[in-house]
Amino acid sequence: MKAxxxxxxxxxxxQEVPDPSLLNSRDAIVKITSTAIxxxxxxxxxxxxxxxxxxxxxxxxFMGEVAEVGTGVAKDKLRPGDRVVxxxxxxxxxxxxxxxxxYSCCDNSNPNAGLAEKMYGHPVxxxxxxxxxxxxxxxxxxxxxxxxFADVGPLKIxxxxxxxxxxxxxxxxxxxxxxxxxxxxxxxxxVAVWGAGPVxxxxxxxxxxxxxxxxxxxxxxxxRLGLAERAGHTPLNFEEVDVRSALLELTGGRGPDNCIDAVxxxxxHGSSHLHAYDRIKxxxxxxxxxxxxxxxxxxxxxxxxxVSVIGVYGGFIDKFPAGAWMNRAITLRxxxxxxxxxxxxxxNRIERGEIDPTRIITHRIxxxxxPHGYDIFKNKQDNCEKVVLKT
Amino acid sequence: MATQLRGLTxxxxxxxANQSHDRQHTTTQPSDDPLTRALGWASLGLGIPQLAxxxxxxxxxxxxxxxxQRLATTVVGVRELAAAFGLLTRPAAGWLWARVAGDAMDxxxxxxxxxxxxxxxxxxxxxxxxxxxxxxxxxxxxxxxxSWKEQAVELTATTTVVSSPQEAYGFWRQLENLPTFMAHLExxxxxxxxxxxxxxxxxxGGVVEWDAEITLEIPGERISWKSTPNAAIPSExxxxxxxxxxxxxxEIHVAMTYEMPAGKLGETVARFFGEEPHQQLDDDLRRLKxxxxxxxxxxxxxxxxxxxxxxxxxxxxARPLTREEMEEEVYA
Numbered sequence: 001m002k003a004x005x006x007x008x009x010x011x012x013x014x015q016e017v018p019d020p021s022l023l024n025s026r027d028a029i030v031k032i033t034s035t036a037i038x039x040x041x042x043x044x045x046x047x048x049x050x051x052x053x054x055x056x057x058x059x060x061x062f063m064g065e066v067a068e069v070g071t072g073v074a075k076d077k078l079r080p081g082d083r084v085v086x087x088x089x090x091x092x093x094x095x096x097x098x099x100x101x102x103y104s105c106c107d108n109s110n111p112n113a114g115l116a117e118k119m120y121g122h123p124v125x126x127x128x129x130x131x132x133x134x135x136x137x138x139x140x141x142x143x144x145x146x147x148x149f150a151d152v153g154p155l156k157i158x159x160x161x162x163x164x165x166x167x168x169x170x171x172x173x174x175x176x177x178x179x180x181x182x183x184x185x186x187x188x189x190x191v192a193v194w195g196a197g198p199v200x201x202x203x204x205x206x207x208x209x210x211x212x213x214x215x216x217x218x219x220x221x222x223x224r225l226g227l228a229e230r231a232g233h234t235p236l237n238f239e240e241v242d243v244r245s246a247l248l249e250l251t252g253g254r255g256p257d258n259c260i261d262a263v264x265x266x267x268x269h270g271s272s273h274l275h276a277y278d279r280i281k282x283x284x285x286x287x288x289x290x291x292x293x294x295x296x297x298x299x300x301x302x303x304x305x306x307v308s309v310i311g312v313y314g315g316f317i318d319k320f321p322a323g324a325w326m327n328r329a330i331t332l333r334x335x336x337x338x339x340x341x342x343x344x345x346x347x348n349r350i351e352r353g354e355i356d357p358t359r360i361i362t363h364r365i366x367x368x369x370x371p372h373g374y375d376i377f378k379n380k381q382d383n384c385e386k387v388v389l390k391t
Numbered sequence: 392m393a394t395q396l397r398g399l400t401x402x403x404x405x406x407x408a409n410q411s412h413d414r415q416h417t418t419t420q421p422s423d424d425p426l427t428r429a430l431g432w433a434s435l436g437l438g439i440p441q442l443a444x445x446x447x448x449x450x451x452x453x454x455x456x457x458x459x460q461r462l463a464t465t466v467v468g469v470r471e472l473a474a475a476f477g478l479l480t481r482p483a484a485g486w487l488w489a490r491v492a493g494d495a496m497d498x499x500x501x502x503x504x505x506x507x508x509x510x511x512x513x514x515x516x517x518x519x520x521x522x523x524x525x526x527x528x529x530x531x532x533x534x535x536x537x538s539w540k541e542q543a544v545e546l547t548a549t550t551t552v553v554s555s556p557q558e559a560y561g562f563w564r565q566l567e568n569l570p571t572f573m574a575h576l577e578x579x580x581x582x583x584x585x586x587x588x589x590x591x592x593x594x595x596g597g598v599v600e601w602d603a604e605i606t607l608e609i610p611g612e613r614i615s616w617k618s619t620p621n622a623a624i625p626s627e628x629x630x631x632x633x634x635x636x637x638x639x640x641x642e643i644h645v646a647m648t649y650e651m652p653a654g655k656l657g658e659t660v661a662r663f664f665g666e667e668p669h670q671q672l673d674d675d676l677r678r679l680k681x682x683x684x685x686x687x688x689x690x691x692x693x694x695x696x697x698x699x700x701x702x703x704x705x706x707x708x709a710r711p712l713t714r715e716e717m718e719e720e721v722y723a
Contacts, residue, residue: 110689136706
């Protein structure tokens with residue numbers, strides 16, 4: 001089959017690889033119909049996530065049709081021919097974390113848990129196509145994928161919704177939604193979202209669905225801010241205005257009640273010397289992540305508010321504003337999304353027309369052209385917001 | 392410290408011993424060792440005259456008694472007294488290796504003395520060199536054999552599984568189940584009510600077999616076992632099953648001791664081949680948790696071998712396996 005493979009820093013290649021096989025009894029093989037490139041794939045592309053290996057199949061946002069199931073999958077759970085969306089974290093459904101619906105912290109799904117434990121103190125769940133730290137699972141930017149614990153994760157789509165309406169249930173829609181949910185939004189809240197990429201857009205839509213009075217989109221790309229504005233959110237270009245002052249202006253001096261960091265470790269900043277400071281520290285490995293959005297979110301958030309982090313961090317950061325965080329009673333909440341928890345309720349919201357996931361898609365290209373998709377997405381060319389790959 | 396750490400963890404395997412390699416100890420103390428003591432006294436016997444009368448000592452060796460020779464003799468004397476002090480009061484293999492290093496230094500000095508010799512007392516220098524060569528052989532022998540000594544390795548690890556203590560106990564007590572999650576264990580079969588036969592694959596490929604006996608069993612609570620006296624790798628251990636608070640399942644606590652073949656040296660060699668005993672036991676318990684909670688050991692394209700997956704990185708790329716790789720890694 002064809003698969004998009006990581007071939008080193010800044011290099012992905014569509015290659016011919018073997019078809020996947022069942023490795024565990026609760027596996028399924030899914031014939032992929034639609035898959036997508038995620039912002040976090042760019043962190044892998046750029047080489048900021050350790051333990052990638054040459055030849056790893058990329059991709060953790062995919063859906064398709066079940067082609068084969070293992071002997072351990074009950075017939076009432078899943079059978080060949082079912083149309084499914086696959087959540088990106090792999091979760092066993094049985095451990096304490098899964099029972100508490102903390103699926104992205106599953107104790108059992110990462111065969112390289114020892115490695116993750118060394119890096120993060122405790123292990124993290126397995127994730128498709130997302131380095132060996134998260135298990136070394138082949139990803140879904142391919143024609144087929146093996147899906148472990150197929151009786152737990154995949155969501156069956158029984159209605160006639162198009163792929164594009166449900167594909168993002170695999171990651172970015174639940175991730176954006178969890179970012180907003182963690183804010184414990186109350187009526188009248190103003191929510192500021194750093195990053196108007198796909199996850200940021202869904203965090204904005206979710207914040208509004210959850211009752212925010214005003215949602216502010218912070219980015220520097222006019223086309224991304226335009227996308228947010230057309231969806232009814234308030235754009236704020238950090239290259240044109242001072243973010244903190246602008247946020248005070250927009251909130252009558254109160255500051256946003258809640259802030260969402262949908263940027264993560266490769267933030268850029270309007271102030272070139274500050275960006276250079278973090279860029280140099282990152283390049284020389286004095287810090288692994290550039291936390292500019294996170295710092296600004298903490299400094300901007302009103303006292304007692306929530307800063308919700310869904311942008312991906314991989315290692316260590318520098319100059320964390322602990323004083324502001326502590327003295328102003330700010331709550332930091334974060335996590336890889338517990339996708340399995342949100343898929344069904346969000347599917348219902350899509351069916352009811354409360355959220356339209358298709359509004360962010362700007363490019364539909366064949367799997368063969370995945371490297372081009374990475375290129376335009378990374379370099380923000382051709383107004384690229386979200387690339388869907390068709391097999 | 393160990394207890395505190397254990398108190399903090401309730402969900403996953405953790406080797407307490409990871410933080411405390413000093414828990415390993417040698418089984419026989421060098422203080423009881425006549426050869427070590429003899430070498431200590433020899434150091435003392437040499438060091439005293441070297442310090443008290445360096446000129447006389449240097450002349451005795453036939454190397455002359457100029458200021459440089461006296462200084463060298465004094466330095467060697469200080470070294471000998473330090474070695475004597477160490478070997479007689481705090482005996483450890485390190486002091487024996489210090490003596491070997493001292494011997495190398497002496498041979499270098501004597502070699503230079505022979506090369507630049509003015510001829511007077513040359514025979515005495517030759518005799519002294521021969522004596523030092525003899526002592527070096529003894530020191531080297533002592534250092535090697537005393538560091539090679541077998542060591543008892545103590546390991547502890549713990550995990551929490553979603554099951555009742557009775558279920559977890561029952562799974563473990565069925566000793567044939569142990570190889571499903573213990574990496575090196577090839578096979579266990581029960582030979583009697585309390586006796587069993589174990590077969591283990593060593594890091595370097597050899598196979599070790601022994602018999603073990605259950606010394607204590609309290610259903611749902613605890614199993615203790617011990618290898619029979621003729622075992623090649625003497626070992627013993629206890630596994631306890633403790634209800635976790637608030638319906639969090641069962642805590643499984645394992646403590647085991649075994650004689651590491653070839654002691655520290657063996658451990659270093661094993662580590663070079665990617666085998667770290669604490670990590671091994673942690674990973675074993677992680678897999679036990681997988682088996683009890685999900686039914687089997689989880690595999691990925693990167694780690695397709697299940698319990699036989701050794702290396703965490705680099706491993707097989709995260710891409711599907713070829714037919715041949717499947718035969719070798721998965722079906723084998």
